[in-house]
Amino acid sequence: MNVLEIQISVALVTRNRPESLNRCLKSLRSQSVQPFEVIVSDDSDLEYATATEAIAKQWDCQYIKGPKRGLYANRNHAAQACKGTHVRTMDDDHEFPEDHFQILEAVVKADPLSIWILGESHYDQIDSTTGIAYLPGEIQPRGFSQLPRNLDDTCAISDGATIYPRAIFSSHHYLELFKFGNLYLEFGARLKALGYRIRYCPKTxxxxxxxxxxxxxxxxxxxxxxxxxxALLTYGCYLPNFFKYVECLSYFSLIGLISTLKIKDYHFNIFDLWRLWIVGRKYQELFNKQNYAQII
Structure with missing residues (x-):
């Protein structure tokens, strides 16, 4: 890919937060380098949709109505509308430090085939030295994320702050089975298993x-x-590891049993385990048959 052809599209998802969206777009439009385009995909309820559309247009963005099937369906929808060479995911409650897009453009030009992920700071906890308080994590067998050992070749994904080569979305998508949750961590593991390099950008x-x-x-x-x-798909399919797979099944079986017996509520029961194990097997079959576009 010619470095002169780099065009970063923003795939911004929003829902019922017009004031937050306005703050985000104001910060974006104050950047020294602007993205190729900004797509605002709106899942708002009717009472917020008119204001949201007006704000998107005020800041010279392309407004599209979202699918209203949850966060990950909206991310897929926004990415599919992008026309640049790369897709930068974004949420409506973000702002950006100085020269954010200038830095992103430079790192993408240096390695346009990789997926780039970003860290974050909460608005009231910005580190005085680096600005960065939280780094993206990799899925662990018990379902939580943990700092990667190698940030330059990882399976971590920053859910609303990742830059993908747009071609990825022609065959691969976020899972839409659930409206919200940790499914973005599955997406990172799947892409790494397919040979994509995922790299952390420490400069912004x-x-x-x-x-x-x-x-x-x-x-x-x-x-x-x-x-x-x-976790099940990561260690049972994409990045198979027998011990981590057993740890995953053991841990979730244990908390599922405890919840089912009403000893303590872990918000996960044996029936959830069985149902999702079956779902996982179906996704694994699609992956092994290279039917990637059907994993959604």
Whole structure:
């Protein structure tokens, strides 16, 4: 790919937060280098949609209506609308430090075939030295994410702050089985298994206006289910590891049994385990047959 052809499209997803979107786009449009295009895919309810569309157009963005099937369906929808060489995922509660897109353009030009991931800081906790407080993590057997050992060749994904070669989305998509949760961690493991290099960019970051009570997603059961599915597929299929696969099944079987017996509620029961194990087997079959476009 000719370095002069790099065009970074922003695939920004939003839902019911026009004020947050306005802050995000104001920060974006203050950048010294602008992206090739900004797609705003809106999953808002009717009462917020008109204001959201007006804000997107005020900041010279392309507004499209989202599919209203959840975060990952909206990410896929936004990415499919992009026309640049690369897709930069984005959320409406982000802001950006100085020269953010200038730095991104430079790293993508240096290695346009890799997937680039970013760290973040919360708006009230910005590190005075680097600005970066949180790095993207890799899925672990028990469903949580952990700092990668090798940030220059990892399976970590920054859900709303990753730059992909756009061609990836012609065959590969985020899983849409759940509306929210940890499925972005599955996407990173799948892409790494397919030979894509995922690299961390330490030179810039995003500023996240994280407010727990204003999240679109606070479903603990869905969080556990997506964590199990992501870990199951990672260590049972994409990056097979017998010991980590056994750890995954053992841990989720244990908390599933404890929840089913009502000893303690881990928001995950034996029936969830069985159902998602069957789903995982179906995805594994599609992956092994190289039917990648059907893994969605």
């Amino acid at each position: 970051y995003i500023i996240h206006h994280y407010i727990h009570d204003k999240r679109s997603f606070n479903d603990q059961k869905m969080q556990q289910q997506t964590a199990f599915l992501a």
